[in-house]
Amino acid sequence: MQAKSDIVVLADEDAARSGGTEISRQIALLKAGALQNAILTSANFSIIATDEKGIIQLFNVGAERMLGYSAAEVVNKISPSDIHDPQEVRDRAEALTIELCTTIAPGFEALAFKASREIEDIYELTYICKDGSRFPAIVSITALRDDYGTIIGYLLIGTDNSVRKRVESELNEAMAAAEKANHAKSDFLSSMSHELRTPLNAILGFAQLMESGAPAPTPTQKRNIEQILKAGWYLLELINEVLDLALIESGKLTLSNEPVSLAEVLVECRAMIEPQARQRGIGMTFSRFDVPRFINADRTRIKQVLINLLFNAVKYNRPQGRVAVECELMPPSSIRICVRDTGIGLASEQLAQLFQPFNRLGKESGSEEGTGIGLVVTKRLVELMGGTIGASSTVGEGSMFWVEFPLTQAPRLALAEAELAAAVRPALPDGMPLRTILYVEDNPANLELVEQILARRPDLRLLSAADGRMGIEYARACLPEVILMDINLPGISGIEAMKILHADASTAHIPIIALSANAVPRDIQKGLEAGFFNYITKPIVVADFIDALDAALVSAQAAAKQR
Structure with a gap:
């Protein structure tokens, strides 16, 4: 049997433990109260609590500092929507109406709609202060519920977003200024390229005429002309490469x-x-x-x-x-x-x-x-x-x-097309020369069509260039028998490229056929008058295209015999 003194000791221990638990509970409550008070008195966040109808019931120190109202001026008197920009509240209501196919009133209901459906909601709106001034804010809104899940109010926690908005605005302005400067640089380089090409075309053109003119230049004159041409072609290469680099860096280059x-x-x-x-x-x-x-x-x-x-x-x-x-x-x-x-x-x-x-x-x-x-x-x-x-x-x-x-x-179908081309392309007869056709075209589909047409001709090899400048370089390097030229090319037009090739003694003899979607008779006449050997309109009639190509090849062969 337990002694009485032992029972007393145990009772004292239970009381001590019970008292300790109570003290711990009180300390926890004090801490929670201190934390709650610190939150509610924070000057860095506006904390606004409403009842279930959206009428303000709590307006903390931070809200007073940010908005200029005292708690007494707003509690039980207004809704948070009354201190937001009304147009933004209407816009939010319209956006929700479109999203949900249900009419949402442009008031506190629009602000609290998602929170009332247990969806965490953070939005950006403009607060309107007591003195009429405004500032952008980020607001988080949460529904407050009782133990049965019934909404008893809403809690809105907001922070001033002015600094971030200002930084964003300055960054956007800087990016716009940089973009504008970049466009101006690209436009300047493009314009300068054109302006430099015009006199350079005359320099190179007349220098080539002097080089091949009659009477033939003296040895001294020939050396001088060679130096002019060498410097001119070098300058043209520099212009082309600078313009290429400008297009790439400005993001205007299309691939x-x-x-x-x-x-x-x-x-x-x-x-x-x-x-x-x-x-x-x-x-x-x-x-x-x-x-x-x-x-x-x-x-x-x-x-x-x-x-x-x-x-x-x-x-x-x-x-x-x-x-x-x-x-x-x-x-x-x-x-x-x-x-x-x-x-x-x-x-x-x-x-x-x-x-x-x-x-x-x-x-x-x-x-x-x-x-x-x-x-x-x-x-x-x-x-x-x-x-x-x-x-x-x-x-x-x-x-x-x-x-x-x-x-x-x-x-897709590449292997089948290759087999078909091999099947329809007869072997090149012994002694028949392989002739080169250059097609200057920036549209891959148009290029593929011509590739498939020429795949049936064993005596023809097709090279391609995607713009006029590159077409000129390829023509000078490869000296094709015939050139097919699109009119609307990136950079210089097909007509400009054709004139440059005709002004160059090394490529002036090459027949150039225009392949263009510009099918108006005036455009065709303009192209022929500019110097194209023939003018084929798109969509291509294959038989007409082949006839025009054969005529150009005959002309090229005749020109080669005379050279």
Whole structure:
């Protein structure tokens, strides 16, 4: 049996524990009360509580400071919607009405609608102060419910959003100013390009006439004319590259990405660059593909990238050097095209300065001319098409530039079309020359149509360029038998490109056929008067197109015999 004294001790312990629990509960209540008081008296947040009808019941110190009202002026008198911008409240009601297909009144109901349906709601509205001033606020609204889930009021906690709005406004203004400046720069460069081309066209045109005129220029005059032409073509290259860079940086450059056959692109690039390599005694080797490889890229721009790398490999090579183009599969699903040369190579500090505008890496005083922009444009184009570019080099041994792109699937029906082309294209008879057709066209669908038409002709090979400037460069490099020219091209028009080619002695003899959707008789007459050999309107009538092409080929053959 337990002693009485032990029972007394236990009772004292229970009382102590009970008293301790009560003290802890009181401390917790005091802490909660202090926390609640700190929240309600915070000057940084406006805290407004309403009853279930939306009439203000609590208006804390922060709300008084922000809005200028005393609690006595608003409690039991107004709704929070009365101190919001009324137009914004109406807009919110209209937005909810459209969203829910139910009419929502433009008052406190619009502010509390989502909260009343247990949806957490945070919105931006403008508070109107007692003195009529306004400031933007971010408001969180929560429904207050009793133990049975019935709404007994709403709690609105707001904070002044003026600083963020001001920063946003300043940032938007800065971005607009930068965009405006960027557009102004692009417009200026485009305008200057046009203004520079006009006198340059006269300089190059008349210099070529003097070079080929009768009587023939004296040796001294010939050297002087060659210097004029050399400087003129260099200046034209600089204008083109600066304009290309401006278009890329301004975001105005349009790309038509599609599955592109690397084998086909490299064949076209080889045809364009090998004549220049032979003139310099540079040997070239290209890797062969066991299976077709496709990348997703703009066909014209990927050719521009590879031609620039190939031309640099030829230009900065040593006499009797070599250029090798190799393709390497990169895990997990990319392909790397490498262009290796046997030039003098680049030091590590020069490699670090690659892809900087107007930086020729110390070649400024060398015999080879350049702008220092080509690699910058190349890098931007590669990145815009989703690829990467890099380089490595060893002084005294040569350099290697590479571009890498993810592989993609062959275009739909590409294999079937290739088989069909092979089936309908007869073998080229022995002794029949393979003649080149250049098509200057920026629309991929139009280009594909002409490709399929010419696929039935074994004696024709098609090259393409996506704008007038590039078409001019391709024409000068490849000297095609016939040029097909769209009229509405990005940059310079087809008519301007045609006039430049006719003014150039090396391309003046090439028949140029206009292919255009401008089918008004006045446009056709204008094109023929401007100097086009023929004018074919789109949609193309295939028979008429083939007849016009054959007539142009006959004319080109006759012109070649007279030269």
